[in-house]
Amino acid sequence: MPSRRVLLLTLFLAASVFGVPEARAGLFDDDEAREQVQKLSKQLDEWVDTVTKAQIDLISQLQSLREENAKLRGQVELLSFELEAEKKRQQDFYVDLDARLRKFEPQVPDSPDAPAGEGKPAATAEAHDYETALKFFQGGKLKEASRALESFGKRYPNSSLLPDARYWLGNAYYSLNNCKKSIETHKQFAAKWPQHAKSPDALLSVAACQQEAGDAKNAKATLEDLVSQYPSSTAAATARQRMGQ
Amino acid sequence: MAGFFLNRFRNLGALACCVGFLAFPARAELVIEITGAGASRLPIAVADFAGETESARLVASVVRGDLERTGMFNMLAAPGVAMDESSTPNYADWKYRGADAVVAGSVAPSADGRQEARFRLYDINRGLPLVGSAYLASKPLLRLAGHRISDAIYEKLLGEPGVFSTRIAFVVKNASKSYELHIADADGQNEQTALRSKEPIISPAWSPDGAKLAYVSFENKKPVVYVHSLATGKRAVVANFKGSNSAPAWAPDGSRLAVVLSRDGGSQIFTISADGSNARRVSTANSINTEPFFSPDGRFLYFTSDRGGSPQIYRAGASGGDARRVTFEGNYNVSPRVSPDGKKLAFITRREGAFRLAVLDLENGQTQILTDSYKDESPSFAPNGRMILIATETRGRGVLSAVSIDGRVKQRLSISAADVREPAWGPFQR
Amino acid sequence: MNMRFAFLLPMALLLAGCPSTPSGPEQPDAPIETRVPTVNAGSVDGRDLPNELRDPKNLLSQRSVYFDYNSFEVKREYQELVSAHARFLVANRQLRILVQGHTDERGSREYNLALGQKRADAVRRVLTVLGVQEEQIEAVSLGEEKPKNEGHDDLAWAENRRGDILYRGEY
Numbered sequence: 001m002p003s004r005r006v007l008l009l010t011l012f013l014a015a016s017v018f019g020v021p022e023a024r025a026g027l028f029d030d031d032e033a034r035e036q037v038q039k040l041s042k043q044l045d046e047w048v049d050t051v052t053k054a055q056i057d058l059i060s061q062l063q064s065l066r067e068e069n070a071k072l073r074g075q076v077e078l079l080s081f082e083l084e085a086e087k088k089r090q091q092d093f094y095v096d097l098d099a100r101l102r103k104f105e106p107q108v109p110d111s112p113d114a115p116a117g118e119g120k121p122a123a124t125a126e127a128h129d130y131e132t133a134l135k136f137f138q139g140g141k142l143k144e145a146s147r148a149l150e151s152f153g154k155r156y157p158n159s160s161l162l163p164d165a166r167y168w169l170g171n172a173y174y175s176l177n178n179c180k181k182s183i184e185t186h187k188q189f190a191a192k193w194p195q196h197a198k199s200p201d202a203l204l205s206v207a208a209c210q211q212e213a214g215d216a217k218n219a220k221a222t223l224e225d226l227v228s229q230y231p232s233s234t235a236a237a238t239a240r241q242r243m244g245q
Numbered sequence: 246m247a248g249f250f251l252n253r254f255r256n257l258g259a260l261a262c263c264v265g266f267l268a269f270p271a272r273a274e275l276v277i278e279i280t281g282a283g284a285s286r287l288p289i290a291v292a293d294f295a296g297e298t299e300s301a302r303l304v305a306s307v308v309r310g311d312l313e314r315t316g317m318f319n320m321l322a323a324p325g326v327a328m329d330e331s332s333t334p335n336y337a338d339w340k341y342r343g344a345d346a347v348v349a350g351s352v353a354p355s356a357d358g359r360q361e362a363r364f365r366l367y368d369i370n371r372g373l374p375l376v377g378s379a380y381l382a383s384k385p386l387l388r389l390a391g392h393r394i395s396d397a398i399y400e401k402l403l404g405e406p407g408v409f410s411t412r413i414a415f416v417v418k419n420a421s422k423s424y425e426l427h428i429a430d431a432d433g434q435n436e437q438t439a440l441r442s443k444e445p446i447i448s449p450a451w452s453p454d455g456a457k458l459a460y461v462s463f464e465n466k467k468p469v470v471y472v473h474s475l476a477t478g479k480r481a482v483v484a485n486f487k488g489s490n491s492a493p494a495w496a497p498d499g500s501r502l503a504v505v506l507s508r509d510g511g512s513q514i515f516t517i518s519a520d521g522s523n524a525r526r527v528s529t530a531n532s533i534n535t536e537p538f539f540s541p542d543g544r545f546l547y548f549t550s551d552r553g554g555s556p557q558i559y560r561a562g563a564s565g566g567d568a569r570r571v572t573f574e575g576n577y578n579v580s581p582r583v584s585p586d587g588k589k590l591a592f593i594t595r596r597e598g599a600f601r602l603a604v605l606d607l608e609n610g611q612t613q614i615l616t617d618s619y620k621d622e623s624p625s626f627a628p629n630g631r632m633i634l635i636a637t638e639t640r641g642r643g644v645l646s647a648v649s650i651d652g653r654v655k656q657r658l659s660i661s662a663a664d665v666r667e668p669a670w671g672p673f674q675r
Numbered sequence: 676m677n678m679r680f681a682f683l684l685p686m687a688l689l690l691a692g693c694p695s696t697p698s699g700p701e702q703p704d705a706p707i708e709t710r711v712p713t714v715n716a717g718s719v720d721g722r723d724l725p726n727e728l729r730d731p732k733n734l735l736s737q738r739s740v741y742f743d744y745n746s747f748e749v750k751r752e753y754q755e756l757v758s759a760h761a762r763f764l765v766a767n768r769q770l771r772i773l774v775q776g777h778t779d780e781r782g783s784r785e786y787n788l789a790l791g792q793k794r795a796d797a798v799r800r801v802l803t804v805l806g807v808q809e810e811q812i813e814a815v816s817l818g819e820e821k822p823k824n825e826g827h828d829d830l831a832w833a834e835n836r837r838g839d840i841l842y843r844g845e846y
Contacts, residue, residue, distance in 0.1 A: 074553025
């Protein structure tokens with residue numbers, strides 16, 4: 001190392017300039033100086049070695065940090081890929097489940113002469129509008145949901161999805177704290193499609209609204225009505241509980 | 246004593262010399278292996294071509310071989326049928342023999358001294374001719390005329406262009422440890438040596454016009470990228486920066502190449518003009534970035550990177566920007582090559598310690614592993630996207646294999662006593 | 676060196692002098708070399724290099740740094756070797772070296788080229804930390820292309836995961 005050589009040279013010069021010509025015997029004789037230089041040189045060697053080793057260690061530490069970082073990055077890449085895939089899977093699953101469930105829900109014809117909902121050319125636009133409205137509801141956009149469900153009813157008075165649209169509209173009003181409209185909508189729904197799977201729930205919701213509005217008498221009547229009409233429904237079980245309280 | 250030995254040694258040397266001269270040039274031999282049941286194959290017959298026996302036999306056999314090798318045809322024997330492209334076939338008879346299509350043709354000397362190969366393809370079920378044409382070729386190029394006929398038949402019957410008249414490039418490592426860059430017809434015939442070197446040659450890449458090859462040569466004790474004009478044999482250094490230079494890939498318009506340079510430290514992707522000027526760095530991640538490959542529209546680069554701790558394939562804009570990871574299964578996915586239609590990605594994946602050819606459907610994200618070999622390397626798509634050419638190993642020797650993209654058809658090209666590797670399938674010849 | 680020449684020369688004359696009959700004086704101790712080294716065109720043997728680099732007793736005659744599988748770190752056991760070359764290069768600024776990185780044969784050739792580059796770069800980085808100037812070093816990769824051991828087992832692979840230091844005149 002050049003730096004070490006320069007230093008050694010300096011030390012040596014210093015020794016010769018100050019030590020030898022002055023010849024102050026006893027203070028710094030030749031042997032002692034040599035010994036001193038050797039000692040310093042050895043120390044310096046050790047010091048350079050230490051620094052060098054430290055630097056090399058730093059390089060390898062940097063390398064392992066990089067590798068560690070890369071591994072983490074790889075994990076992030078993989079996890080976000082898997083999350084993305086899982087989201088898509090969930091969505092597909094939901095859509096699939098929804099479609100299957102709909103088959104089991106009673107399809108109530110609006111009027112005898114109305115053509116069947118399925119297979120109608122307009123069915124896709126209808127389904128799309130319905131889905132959009134529901135998405136508003138699920139996304140918490142209640143005003144948009146109620147508006148979309150209202151207009152759905154006007155646009156597709158014969159739709160097989162109309163009962164569901166009305167039911168959700170009632171729920172949307174309920175969530176918007178519009179009890180009057182909620183009661184009205186759910187009552188109409190339950191009266192018009194008494195066989196609909198959601199009718200008991202609609203009545204339960206009506207009772208809840210009436211209770212909230214302080215109309216305990218009517219609330220009780222609605223619950224009794226619910227229990228007698230749909231004795232085996234889960235809503236009836238809830239109704240019995242509420243009445244027992 | 247010593248003299249005796251020396252003489253004996255001299256004689257041995259002389260003998261070795263003779264053997265060297267007498268030895269047959271290494272010849273490529275093609276083995277076709279069609280695997281996978283249920284591949285529906287179209288029954289076809291190629292009648293003997295009329296005309297001068299040797300030439301006619303050659304052209305007919307080239308056509309038969311071409312069609313048969315695809316694995317898409319069931320080649321019916323047609324012994325002793327005398328017909329040419331102008332005769333009307335006996336449709337009922339062919340139908341009885343089970344042929345859906347029949348090819349007839351002839352080879353005859355033309356006025357200018359060359360040979361004229363003619364053919365016609367007949368649809369037996371509908372009872373009418375489908376297509377016919379004539380090709381002029383000097384006698385040594387008669388094989389090519391046969392390939393052109395096969396191309397026309399293939400396209401008519403299967404609705405996509407044939408690749409029989411395309412060429413392939415590959416590297417041969419001889420027993421004497423010398424390396425040769427070879428060019429051959431797609432069937433492995435008509436083999437020619439474009440470059441001979443004592444040092445390795447890797448990564449040949451055809452220019453989009455098929456006139457040049459870019460490759461990496463180690464003749465200067467380090468990897469340097471060359472562009473080699475095949476017709477003239479002229480070579481130009483396009484990337485010889487300090488450090489390593491490798492992995493050339495042509496942009497679809499042929500004006501630029503993507504290369505990998507280590508001049509900034511590490512392996513980074515750059516693009517350079519085809520003359521080697523104007524190098525621009527594309528990749529920025531502090532990791533290995535290599536094996537660039539352009540998407541057919543030239544907008545994207547697919548490449549291999551270890552930025553995530555294991556080699557995986559990524560995609561970024563052709564001039565840089567954020568990279569999106571493309572492969573996720575397994576911890577070793579390398580050598581991305583995009584199909585000519587841009588819809589599929591061929592690559593090499595390591596599964597249970599074996600390196601295998603895989604294809605990723607870029608539209609639905611599904612990956613299919615096409616081989617069960619253990620050392621697949623360097624995939625390249627046929628220009629019609631139907632087959633993928635790879636290097637692989639059988640019995641410890643490097644051979645080439647062409648695999649159909651559904652993995653059902655496999656062809657093997659090997660050279661006796663030599664290692665064949667680093668294949669690259671050339672573009673359509675215009 | 677000279678001594679070896681002196682030894683070989685009379686033997687060559689002797690061989691030339693007695694064509695077929697083994698009547699000449701017996702040379703029981705003279706090795707008869709029938710193996711001929713294959714010399715690649717364009718190769719160089721570094722004749723003009725400083726003696727330290729070729730003296731087998733000198734650490735500088737050792738030129739290979741071996742790496743672990745999938746590792747790109749100069750191991751402690753090779754730091755002394757690399758340091759010796761660094762000191763030598765610092766003391767002899769006119770010298771130039773080529774660091775060639777190598778990998779085993781498994782995997783893609785081009786990806787292995789990049790891995791070999793990582794090894795060459797690792798050796799280069801240690802050298803520059805120790806004061807060698809960038810202009811003195813070129814770090815390149817030969818990937819899996821030039822195996823030292825042509826075998827296909829763990830032993831061969833370990834021998835091929837390597838960085839080699841070559842002085843100008845040797846490449």
